[in-house]
Amino acid sequence: MKLWDKGIQPDPAIIEFTSGKDRETDICLAEWDIVGSMAHAIMLSEAGLIATEEKNDLLKGLHGLFLKVIKGEFKIEKGVEDIHSQVEEELSSLLGPAGKKIHTGRSRNDQVLLDIRLYTRSEIDRTAWIIFRLFTKLQSLSEQYKEVLLPGYTHMQPAMVSSFGLWFGAYSESLADDLSLLSGARTLNDRNPLGTAAGYGTTLPLNRQLTTELLEFEDVVFNSGYASLNRGKVEMAVANSLASVARTLGRFCMDICLYMSAEFKFVDFPDEFITGSSIMPQKKNPDVFEIIRARSNLIQAVPHEISMLTCNLTSGYHRDLQLLKPLVFNAFAEVEECVGILIFMLDGIKIRRNITDNPAYNPIFSTEEVNRLAREGIPFRDAYKTVSGMIEDNSFPVTTTKDYSHEGSIGNLCNDKILKRTESIMKCFKGSSSAEIEAKLMTKLSKE
Numbered sequence: 001m002k003l004w005d006k007g008i009q010p011d012p013a014i015i016e017f018t019s020g021k022d023r024e025t026d027i028c029l030a031e032w033d034i035v036g037s038m039a040h041a042i043m044l045s046e047a048g049l050i051a052t053e054e055k056n057d058l059l060k061g062l063h064g065l066f067l068k069v070i071k072g073e074f075k076i077e078k079g080v081e082d083i084h085s086q087v088e089e090e091l092s093s094l095l096g097p098a099g100k101k102i103h104t105g106r107s108r109n110d111q112v113l114l115d116i117r118l119y120t121r122s123e124i125d126r127t128a129w130i131i132f133r134l135f136t137k138l139q140s141l142s143e144q145y146k147e148v149l150l151p152g153y154t155h156m157q158p159a160m161v162s163s164f165g166l167w168f169g170a171y172s173e174s175l176a177d178d179l180s181l182l183s184g185a186r187t188l189n190d191r192n193p194l195g196t197a198a199g200y201g202t203t204l205p206l207n208r209q210l211t212t213e214l215l216e217f218e219d220v221v222f223n224s225g226y227a228s229l230n231r232g233k234v235e236m237a238v239a240n241s242l243a244s245v246a247r248t249l250g251r252f253c254m255d256i257c258l259y260m261s262a263e264f265k266f267v268d269f270p271d272e273f274i275t276g277s278s279i280m281p282q283k284k285n286p287d288v289f290e291i292i293r294a295r296s297n298l299i300q301a302v303p304h305e306i307s308m309l310t311c312n313l314t315s316g317y318h319r320d321l322q323l324l325k326p327l328v329f330n331a332f333a334e335v336e337e338c339v340g341i342l343i344f345m346l347d348g349i350k351i352r353r354n355i356t357d358n359p360a361y362n363p364i365f366s367t368e369e370v371n372r373l374a375r376e377g378i379p380f381r382d383a384y385k386t387v388s389g390m391i392e393d394n395s396f397p398v399t400t401t402k403d404y405s406h407e408g409s410i411g412n413l414c415n416d417k418i419l420k421r422t423e424s425i426m427k428c429f430k431g432s433s434s435a436e437i438e439a440k441l442m443t444k445l446s447k448e
Contacts, residue, residue, distance in 0.1 A: 026083035032118035138172035199228035232310035250296035
């Protein structure tokens with residue numbers, strides 16, 4: 001079935017090519033396409049465009065399809081172009097003329113825009129809470145190991161005193177910023193495009209504010225032309241925020257790979273968490289972290305792919321935009337899976353203590369010796385020169401976390417402040433599920 005069927009049968013090869021992978025990717029949109037159709041049916045009835053009985057029949061039919069989706073029984077049949085066509089075909093088969101009225105006042109263009117925004121809002125919320133679990137895990141490890149010193153490196157050379165508390169805490173705050181970016185993408189996404197039709201509005205008396213309220217959007221996309229022009233912009237915002245998460249994951253996993261090496265041995269994992277070599281019995285390979293690092297790099301390429309798809313398009317709809325769906329859908333799945341396995345791995349992390357007792361790290365305490373002389377009144381640059389001449393043949397007094405007091409130092413990690421800020425960010429990621437919205441819409445079923 002094709003919603004644009006005019007009685008002329010196009011060559012099957014054309015349909016197969018232009019449909020692409022829509023039948024596979026559109027299953028992700030099924031529950032939201034049905035929920036969006038329910039809100040649309042209610043609005044059509046309120047606007048006097050369909051009868052109350054027709055609205056009731058449509059809601060009952062759509063409810064039945066929604067239950068099939070939830071049970072995993074809903075399929076896009078071979079020969080059906082996409083999710084929109086499948087839903088309309090099933091409604092028409094079940095209800096006859098009433099089923100055919102569901103498309104009144106909308107185009108596949110605003111329909112897919114709506115589905116993607118509803119799906120994206122849900123995925124943003126789900127992904128954010130998975131990321132928040134990793135955030136809290138890193139915060140917990142930061143507190144647990146805040147007294148354990150660690151060499152801090154610049155230019156890959158031992159530089160200053162750090163701690164595992166500072167290291168874990170740094171990545172937790174990085175995730176907090178990533179969540180802030182994700183919340184911004186959610187705000188951009190949380191506007192209703194339904195009712196803009198093919199991008200130029202309609203002469204029908206649609207009530208766009210009603211569908212906005214029913215579907216729990218913050219507001220409408222006002223300009224009909226912008227609703228289509230906007231496609232790719234929301235996807236880019238989402239992809240950039242997911243790429244930011246991926247950058248955090250990738251760098252953390254690179255640290256782990258380095259810290260697990262024989263030269264460092266700062267951290268380790270139980271044997272059941274790592275892999276080995278087929279010929280080298282001594283090998284303990286950080287495969288999980290290497291794969292997360294690689295997949296994180298691929299996620300960071302998604303914004304560029306979106307840019308290449310959309311950068312030279314004119315206003316209005318183009319079929320090129322169909323290819324945006326798998327890019328964003330897959331990015332969500334990749335981030336969620338990588339974060340999930342990283343949380344699991346961190347449950348088994350082993351932290352090496354007394355690392356800085358190694359004489360090789362004596363020079364990392366030299367900066368604090370400079371600071372000590374500066375506190376005694378010696379000009380800092382003179383103190384710097386004095387201590388630089390002592391590095392080759394002297395050790396320096398070992399500092400502890402208690403010697404650091406300013407915000408963000410190893411003695412004052414400010415984890416409580418980071419947590420408070422992140423909890424504030426998380427307040428926006430609490431949208432209703434498709435089941436909750438569907439149940440609310442079913443209450444609109446008339447008793448008449």
